[in-house]
Amino acid sequence: MKTDFKKIAKDGIISSNPTLKLVLGTCPTLALTTAAMNGIGMGLAVSFVLIFSNVIISLLRKAIPKEVRIPAFILIIATFVTIVRLALDYFLPDIYESMGLYLPLIVVNCIILARAESFASKNGVLASAADGLFMGIGFTLALTTMGAVREILGAGAIFGHKLWDFSIGFFSSSAGAFFTYAVFIAVFALITDKISEKSKLKKIKAEEKDFCGEIKENA
Amino acid sequence: MTFFKTIWFKCISCLLILMLFSGSSITILADLLYVSPEMRTARAIKKIYGEEKEYSVVLDVDSKDENKNTAIEYDGVGKINKIYNITDNGDILFQTTGYKGYKNGTITLWIKVVNTNEKYSIEKVLLEKYEKQTLMSKLSGEFYGGFKLTDVTEAYNDGSLFTATDKNAENYNPVSGATYSATAAANAVNCVIKYLGGER
Numbered sequence: 001m002k003t004d005f006k007k008i009a010k011d012g013i014i015s016s017n018p019t020l021k022l023v024l025g026t027c028p029t030l031a032l033t034t035a036a037m038n039g040i041g042m043g044l045a046v047s048f049v050l051i052f053s054n055v056i057i058s059l060l061r062k063a064i065p066k067e068v069r070i071p072a073f074i075l076i077i078a079t080f081v082t083i084v085r086l087a088l089d090y091f092l093p094d095i096y097e098s099m100g101l102y103l104p105l106i107v108v109n110c111i112i113l114a115r116a117e118s119f120a121s122k123n124g125v126l127a128s129a130a131d132g133l134f135m136g137i138g139f140t141l142a143l144t145t146m147g148a149v150r151e152i153l154g155a156g157a158i159f160g161h162k163l164w165d166f167s168i169g170f171f172s173s174s175a176g177a178f179f180t181y182a183v184f185i186a187v188f189a190l191i192t193d194k195i196s197e198k199s200k201l202k203k204i205k206a207e208e209k210d211f212c213g214e215i216k217e218n219a
Numbered sequence: 220m221t222f223f224k225t226i227w228f229k230c231i232s233c234l235l236i237l238m239l240f241s242g243s244s245i246t247i248l249a250d251l252l253y254v255s256p257e258m259r260t261a262r263a264i265k266k267i268y269g270e271e272k273e274y275s276v277v278l279d280v281d282s283k284d285e286n287k288n289t290a291i292e293y294d295g296v297g298k299i300n301k302i303y304n305i306t307d308n309g310d311i312l313f314q315t316t317g318y319k320g321y322k323n324g325t326i327t328l329w330i331k332v333v334n335t336n337e338k339y340s341i342e343k344v345l346l347e348k349y350e351k352q353t354l355m356s357k358l359s360g361e362f363y364g365g366f367k368l369t370d371v372t373e374a375y376n377d378g379s380l381f382t383a384t385d386k387n388a389e390n391y392n393p394v395s396g397a398t399y400s401a402t403a404a405a406n407a408v409n410c411v412i413k414y415l416g417g418e419r
Contacts, residue, residue: 034356068230072237079241083248090252093262100355 003127012134014195019142020188024110028102029143030177036159039147040140041095045088045103047136049080050112051129054120058128061121073116074107081106111139142184150180256281259347260301263329264312267343268305274312277302291419295319297403297410300327309334313414314347317407321399324351328363328407332371332415339371339415344408354397358404365392366408375416381405 018024025046032038056076057064064072085103088096096103106112115135120128151157154171156164170176222228256279264272280300282288291299301314313330320326331343344363349355366381368374368390379389383401386393394401 064233065226065229067226068234071234075234075237075241079245082245086245086248086252089254093254 003124003130005127005130008127008130009134012131012136013138013141014192016135017138017142017188018111018135019139019146020185021192022111022114023185024114025139026181027105028109029146030174030181032099032102033143033147033150033177033180034154034172035098035151036144036148037095038098039143039145041088041092041099042102043136043140043143045084045099046106046109046111046139047133048084049077049106049109050115050136050139051132052080053077053112053116054128054132055125057116057120058123058125064121069117069121070113073113073121077112077116078107111135146180146184149184150176260303263314263345263347264303264305266345267312267329267331273306274303275306277304277311279303291410291414293410293413293418296413297325297406299410299414302414310342311339313411315407315410317403317405317410319399319406320349320352320403321354321397322351324349324399324403326350326352326400326403326407328404330366330408330411332411341366341368341371341408341411343367344404346404349400349403352397352400352403354400357394357397358400362392362394362401362404366404368412371412371415375412380409380412 012018014021016022019026019029028042028046032042053073053076057073060072060076081104084106085096088099088103115131119131123131148158150171151159152163153168154173154176156162156167168176171180260274261271264274276282276284276287278287278289278291278299278301280288280290295318297315297317299313299315301312303312304310305312311332311334313332314327315330316325316327318325326349327347329345329347330341331345333340333342344366346355346358346363374380374390377389381390381392382388383391383393383398383405385391392401392405
């Protein structure tokens with residue numbers, strides 16, 4: 001079966017965006033989006049774990065008995081999370097410190113386990129790697145934009161650079177996180193609904209055109 | 220032979236093999252990416268001064284020298300883990316751990332003390348790590364800035380140690396909603412005041 005990479009990319013970033021469509025991985029999304037840099041850090045860490053755990057799970061999908069698939073998946077995911085922790089502590093200590101408790105919690109991140117269970121355990125290595133990559137990109141983009149908005153409004157800065165003295169403390173708080181998340185989900189749903197409506201209309205029009213053409217030919 | 224075909228044998232062996240691979244790869248990487256206490260100290264110095272500095276060790280709990288590796292304990296307050304003398308400017312750098320945080324946890328800080336003709340002042344306080352504290356995000360840069368002190372000896376002689384709970388105290392540095400964590404941080408700074416005040 002041929003892998004539809006275009007569909008995998010579209011699913012990961014838009015139609016099944018883990019943060020804004022599937023509402024998975026809510027805990028780090030709400031807690032870590034006080035700054036855009038945190039969003040990038042968390043997004044990249046999750047992407048790394050997603051890609052590599054998907055690849056390994058896909059490679060071993062026929063060898064892992066289905067009775068122990070969940071513990072086996074968690075074992076694989078935990079290994080990659082530990083590797084990410086060690087690497088971040090060594091190479092990027094500031095990001096490692098800013099992510100704190102949420103870094104080891106990637107082990108139980110719903111996005112990774114969900115993709116392992118629903119995609120990697122049923123598909124080939126390349127498709128699984130692509131799924132991990134695009135799901136990771138979707139997650140990173142969502143977290144970074146949310147982080148940027150909250151940082152600009154809540155701290156008057158972007159990527160740690162001060163823009164102005166004006167700031168609304170509410171956006172740095174937990175309530176602000178929920179509010180921003182809700183607005184993002186609403187706006188994202190509005191945009192994707194509009195796009196899908198347009199593509200549906202386009203499809204219907206094309207079908208109508210074909211149908212009319214067939215009638216004319218028959219006549 | 221049927222034993223080797225049973226599902227439970229397959230399950231157990233699959234998990235064991237995965238554990239073996241996972242354990243060995245983590246062990247190798249943990250060794251390759253090990254961050255030594257010296258590296259952590261160098262990082263802290265770079266964060267405080269913006270560049271690497273040479274230092275001499277007065278006290279370091281990680282040191283192999285038995286005369287220098289005993290922490291200085293202050294009962295119920297905290298302990299001093301490290302003391303470094305910065306060679307080129309005479310500053311003293313402390314790493315202290317404050318007790319009585321949330322759930323009896325601790326907060327470890329780096330504290331930069333400037334020495335001007337035996338007059339000590341606390342210039343900068345930086346978070347190193349913490350244990351059991353859940354609301355550390357409430358401890359902002361402004362909070363750590365509240366620990367600046369122009370004359371440490373005078374503060375010690377007046378008995379004005381830092382507190383996060385006593386509103387009437389001179390060195391009151393509170394954090395709304397994270398009083399326990401703020402207390403542990405204050406205790407970490409108080410260890411330095413006690414040390415420089417002569418309690419050693």
